Amino acid sequence: MRQITYRGIKTNNLKNLNINIIPNSLTCICGCSGSGKSSLAFDTIHAISKSEINSLVNDDYENFNYVVDFYDNILFSVALKQLNFNINPKSSILSYFHLSNELNLLVSSLSKQYTKNAISLSPKNICPRCLGNGFTKEIDINKIIDINIKLKDNPFIPWLNSYKDFYTQILNSYINDIGINANLKFHELSKTAQYDLLYKTSINKYKIIYKIGTKTRVKTDFYKGIMLCNAIDISEQYIKHVVCEKCKGTRLNQSINDIKIFNYSLQDILLSSFNDLSKIFKSFSIKNTNYTLKKLDAFVTECIKLGLGHLNFSRSIPTLSGGELQRLRIAKIFIANINNIMIVLDEPTSSLHPDEIQNLVKEIQKLKHNNTIVAVEHNKELISKSDYAFYIGLKSGKEGGNLISKKEYDLSQYFELKKVNFKVSDSQNIKLQNLSFLNFKGELVINHNRLIGISSKSGVGKTSLLRNILPMHLNSYQYISQKPIKANINSTIGTYSGIFDDIKKLFALTSCDKDYFCKNKNIICKNCNGNGKVLVLEKYKNKFYDICSYCNGSGFDKKFLKFKVFGMNINEIVNLNIEKLKYFNFSEKINKKILLLDELGLSHLCLNRSILNISGGEQQRLKLFKSLSDNNSKIFGLDEPTKGLGDKDILKIISLLYKSIKNENKTFIVAEHNPLFLSYCNDIIEMKRDSNVVKIIFNSSIEKIKNCKESEISKFILT
Incomplete structure (x- = not known):
């Protein structure tokens, strides 16, 4: 069997790696956050395949940043990352995955009421109230x-x-x-x-x-x-x-919604969860063996296996998490019958309940029979079922990028943390109320000054509870979502955290002219406007940049670089990672911020690292940094803060939350799937879907959860 070969990989922080991948295998790439996993999987392995294909079929130039001495026997590659940049409200699962054609064919063959292109969002078909958006403001x-x-x-x-x-x-x-x-x-x-x-x-x-x-x-x-x-x-x-009250979210007008197929309306088909739709399709199959029906049913069935049974065809793409969108793409690959390609996955198990992971692992193993799978992953269940695993480390950033053994990685993940059981300072009963898209039942109790974990399977309502219900009842509450930080090309860790402005003030002390340092126009390069790069080509919608020759990519004016603090200019300081900046005695304010970034597992990042080039998990921890730096809030709702983290970094975050509870009387209510994180919580709130109703099945201290017969997470909790 011919191996897929890469030699001398030096992309980003990778240290001259030699990698062989066996076709029709599952290979996991493991390591701590920032060690170089994505640099290997996406910026090198996938990028090389994309570059070669582009050179054959695409006239447009695209700049790839991989550095490699030699590669051979590469496959066509598809990268499924956990990113969702889609902001089009009219984009639904049905339209995004080009399934509307199949549904149109199905309706045309099985319904007497069918009109041409009934499912398309043409002006004559859309709902007049929401204009095809599926919602009103x-x-x-x-x-x-x-x-x-x-x-x-x-x-x-x-x-x-x-x-x-x-x-x-x-x-x-x-x-x-x-x-x-x-x-x-x-x-x-x-x-x-x-x-x-x-x-x-x-x-x-x-x-x-x-x-x-x-x-x-x-x-x-x-x-x-x-x-x-x-x-x-x-x-x-x-x-x-x-x-939308009129179309209920289908985006279509009433005459289209009322089209009937075997006593089910088109609205029923579009709004039924995949769990329920599977039963509807099976009732259709008894009466008709239609190819398009089989294709739609196969997609729905695959979605259920991948833990997506709570979704429906009308679900808006912008409302999906990155993990949900990635698993939908996996489902589409299954029904597309594409073979002999390389599929590169980005932590496919994240955002999944431990029970759901087992099904996902089985489906990924099926994919490898006709394809080659490369997955960036932390989950031990998937890694244990892989054929091969590469570990990158030992540390993050510039100190990572080496191939290490599993034993070395496991030893590097050791972090001693004793569980702390905080006393309840106050309790608050919250009566749950139904949302327009979710039916809650009962009430829950929130104990203040505690670490509270919320657990449930996908789509049950953890995020809705944090985002929509708790703000109505809790004073001094702040919700930290998984959505990306709103950033532009000049947004960096330094500017977002405020550390850059704080350091500028230190430089101002080195000169009599304090105003010089306050105005950005004085300190940034005039040629590139502080970007460090200049536009060299704009073709169609693509923009191509080159390093600015005036500032050599620093973005700073040469006059400003003459000023020094601790023997370094501003460019040298912002290019140091947080780990190294810890050892500089800047000021109490700066040192406190740097320590907090380190405790959040972001020590591998430099201050000049672009916000646009960090992972979703890193972005969420940056938002947590911002919130913890702000003393106005006392209660925080966190949505999966451990995404993209290994055990050591998870324990470091728990340690930080413990410190905030102890020293600042804060309360953290955290939606999580990770059993390690949940095991260190003081209280657990567990939710479960019962038909169309979401109910609280456990709401108490973690010590009592083993006695809850309905609990789906208790068997995974570490005691």
Whole structure:
């Protein structure tokens, strides 16, 4: 058998690696975060295949950054990364995976009501209410109220704009009129008073003399509750998307939704979960052996095996996690019957309950019969079932990139952490309420000043609980999502963390002209505007850059680089990783931030590392850094903070959370699948889907979970 060969790999931090991959095998690439796993799997192995294919079929130049001495016998490669950059609301599972043609054929062959291209989102087919988006926009009450502000100071955040003076005065006039205490905070009001402020219009008009900037204006008007405003007139950051009442999320008009196939409407087919749709398709099969039906049924069946049974054909692609989208792509590969390719996977087991991982492993093993699988992975279950495993390490960043043994890697992951059981300072009962897309049942208890883990299988509602329900009940609460940080080409670890500005102030102390360091125009390279690279070619939608010859890629003006702190200029400092910066005595403020980044497992990153070039897990830990640096919040909802981490880094994060609970009385409510993380929690909240209802099956201290017969996670908890 001819091996796939790579020799002398020096991409990014990789240290002259020699790799052989056996066709029709499963090879796992393992190692700690930042060690070089993605550099090997995606930036080298996949990039080489893509480069060779592009040179044959594509006229456009694409710059690849791999460095390798020799390669041979490569295969056509498909990379399935855990990234979801799709922001098109009209993009659904049905359209994204080109399954609408199959469904059209199925409907045309089995329904007398069929009209041509019924499933397409053409102007004549779309829902007139949502215009084919599947949702409508509403003001999100959880985002518009600052619960720490008194009524007299105007707690409604969208009104804190240039018209703040007007809104504050008319609010106080209305409050005085209806007899509400202006010194109270919004959450201290009765439900009736809250409703009056949000949804009512005043009986009287008020003459308001107000200022905009330096100008004084006069306006006589009624008070109108903020929830009566048109959502279009409110900033997008205060808006939520609600499933369209008319089409229920199908995006299609009523005549299309009502098309019937064997007593099921097209709306039923589009909105039924894959778990339920599989049963519907099987009832169709009894009456018709249609090729397109078999193809759709095969996709649905594969999705169920991969832990995606909770999804439906109308599910919007932008709402999917990276893990869900990757597994959907795996399902599509199965039904496409593509063979003899290399499939490169990005932690396919992440975002899965331990019970669901076993099915995924079986499906991946089936894929390798006709294909070659390379997976970046931490999960021991998948690694143990692989044919070959490469370990990269020992450390991250510049100190990683070496091939090491499994024994060396296992030893490097040792981190001693004693479980801490914090006393409950206060408890809060929260009555669960149904969301437009999820039916919750019962109530839960949140114990403050504890580490609380939320466990369930995929799609049961962990994220919805953190994002939609808890903010309505918990004061000083902050949710940290898995969504990417909003960043541009100049966004770096240094700028996002604020450390870059702090270091600039140190440089300002080296000169009499302090203002010189405050203005970015003085310190950045004029030729590249601080990017470190210049645009050399723009063809179609692609842009190609080259290193700026004026600053040699640093992005800094040469005059600025003459100034030094600790014998180094600014460019030398931002190119050091966090691990090395720990040993510099900058200032108490900077040192505290650097230590926090280190404790979050980000010590391998440099301050000039672009936000756009770090993993989703690294981005989430950066957001956690930002939140922990802000002392305004006391309760945090974290969504899978261990994604992309090995055992040592997981334990380091737990250690940091313990420290925050002990020293700052914080509370962490964490949606997680990782049994190691859950085993160190004080309390566990476990949810389970029962038909269309989500119920709480366990809500207590972790010591009691072994006695819960319904629990699906207890057998994985380490005791």
